Structures are given as structure tokens and as C-alpha cells.
Amino acid sequence: EVQLVEAGGGLIQPGESLRLSCAASGFNVSNYFMNWVRQAPGKGPEWVSVIYSSGTTYYADSVKGRFTISRDTSKNTLYLQMNNLRVEDTAFYYCARDGDSGYYEFDYWGQGTLVTVSS
Amino acid sequence: QSALTQPASMSGSPGQSITISCSGTDSDIGRYNLVSWYQQHPGKAPKIIIYEANKRPSGVSNRFSGSKSGNTASLTISGLQSEDEAVYFCCSYAGISIHVVFGGGTKLTVL
Numbered sequence: 001e002v003q004l005v006e007a008g009g010g011l012i013q014p015g016e017s018l019r020l021s022c023a024a025s026g027f028n029v030s031n032y033f034m035n036w037v038r039q040a041p042g043k044g045p046e047w048v049s050v051i052y053s054s055g056t057t058y059y060a061d062s063v064k065g066r067f068t069i070s071r072d073t074s075k076n077t078l079y080l081q082m083n084n085l086r087v088e089d090t091a092f093y094y095c096a097r098d099g100d101s102g103y104y105e106f107d108y109w110g111q112g113t114l115v116t117v118s119s
Numbered sequence: 120q121s122a123l124t125q126p127a128s129m130s131g132s133p134g135q136s137i138t139i140s141c142s143g144t145d146s147d148i149g150r151y152n153l154v155s156w157y158q159q160h161p162g163k164a165p166k167i168i169i170y171e172a173n174k175r176p177s178g179v180s181n182r183f184s185g186s187k188s189g190n191t192a193s194l195t196i197s198g199l200q201s202e203d204e205a206v207y208f209c210c211s212y213a214g215i216s217i218h219v220v221f222g223g224g225t226k227l228t229v230l
Contacts, residue, residue, distance in 0.1 A: 043223065043224075044123075044208055044222055045210075045221040045224075046221065047218055047219045047220075060218075094164065096165075099167070101153065101170065103151070103153045103212040104153070104212050104218060105153065105212075106157075106165070106210075107170075107176065109164040109166075110164060111163070112164065
């Protein structure tokens with residue numbers, strides 16, 4: 001059974017850093033395009049970042065230069081390093097697996113972890 | 120403001136059918152047949168219910184159907200049931216620069 005479990009969220013001050021993790025089971029993260037998607041309370045989702053099976057990474061303009069996506073295949077875990085956090089980064093952060101099409105049709109999502117950036 | 124436009128809320132009675140629209144542009148929905156729809160119950164992870172505009176993943180009820188015309192995609196839920204009460208949001212591939220865009224979500228209430 002495919003499962004994704006995020007961790008690492010919390011309350012943090014503007015300018016600080018946080019690392020989220022997403023532990024996967026039931027498949028290998030290195031064989032799929034893996035994404036981070038965030039959703040501010042009461043808002044629609046926003047795509048944040050992707051890491052392809054090749055290791056190529058892409059980011060939304062809103063986080064480029066501040067966030068870094070990575071994976072550890074030995075732990076079958078996806079990560080999101082978030083630096084210089086801003087109030088507008090406050091959201092639930094989900095990891096999501098790209099389905100077979102490879103075009104951002106997310107067939108599995110985690111339960112999400114809440115990041116609150118506030119002074 | 121989300122890139123794709125959905126009605127914020129809709130309602131229907133058990134047994135009825137409803138259609139949720141998702142309006143995009145020539146750069147996303149209008150260009151690619153890569154629209155997906157998700158159902159999200161409170162406090163739960165989103166669940167994919169439609170991909171490639173009109174395909175249903177294994178295990179998803181055939182009461183859910185998707186379509187696309189021009190820059191607008193639609194999700195139809197037939198024979199509404201109480202468990203269909205949830206937020207539904209659409210998503211479209213938008214090319215190599217933007218990657219993917221989402222709708223703001225539609226809260227469906229089953230009266």
C-alpha cells in the first residue's frame with residue numbers, strides 16, 4: 001500500500017529555516033516525480049517544487065532561491081529545506097506523487113504538515 | 120487568487136446531479152488534456168478522482184465524470200450522496216515554465 005507521511009512543520013519566525021520530510025512506503029521515491037504542494041488555510045493549493053526521477057528539480061517562482069527539494073533513497077524519504085521563511089509561506093505542506101503521466105496528476109498525497117510563519 | 124477559476128460553493132440534494140466548472144486559459148486547460156480533479160474531506164489528504172480530463176482511477180465511483188471544452192473543464196457528480204460532501208479542486212498542466220496550476224476549490228454541500 002502506498003503511503004506518504006509528512007513531518008517537520010511547526011511555528012517559526014520570519015527569516016528562519018525549517019526542513020520538512022515525507023516518508024514514503026509501498027514504492028520507491030526515486031522511480032517517480034515527487035512534489036511538494038502547499039495550501040494556505042481556506043485557499044486553493046499551490047505547487048511548490050518537483051524532483052524528477054532523474055534528479056532534476058524545479059521550483060515555483062515564489063520559493064525559488066529559498067527552498068530546496070531533495071530525496072534520500074536509502075530512507076525512501078523526500079525533503080523540503082525552507083530558508084528565509086516569510087509570513088506568506090504559512091500553509092499546509094503536502095508531498096504528492098506524480099502519476100504515470102508525469103504531468104502533475106497527483107495519484108497519492110500525504111496528510112500534510114502545517115507550517116506557520118509568524119512573529 | 121488561484122490561476123484556475125471555480126465556484127466557491129455549490130449544493131445539491133441526494134440523488135441529484137451537479138457539475139462543477141473550472142475555467143482556465145489557452146496556456147493551460149485549453150492547450151493540454153491534462154486536467155485532474157481532487158476530492159478533499161476535512162482534515163484528509165486530497166484524493167484524485169479524475170485524470171487526463173475524463174479518466175477515472177481504479178476504485179473511483181463511476182458517479183464521477185470529467186469533461187473539457189475549450190478553456191473550461193467540468194466535473195459532474197451524479198446521484199449525489201452524503202459522502203460526496205467535500206471540497207473539490209481542479210488542476211491542469213501548464214507547460215514547462217509554470218508547470219501546474221490549481222483551482223481555488225469548490226465546497227460541495229449535500230443538503
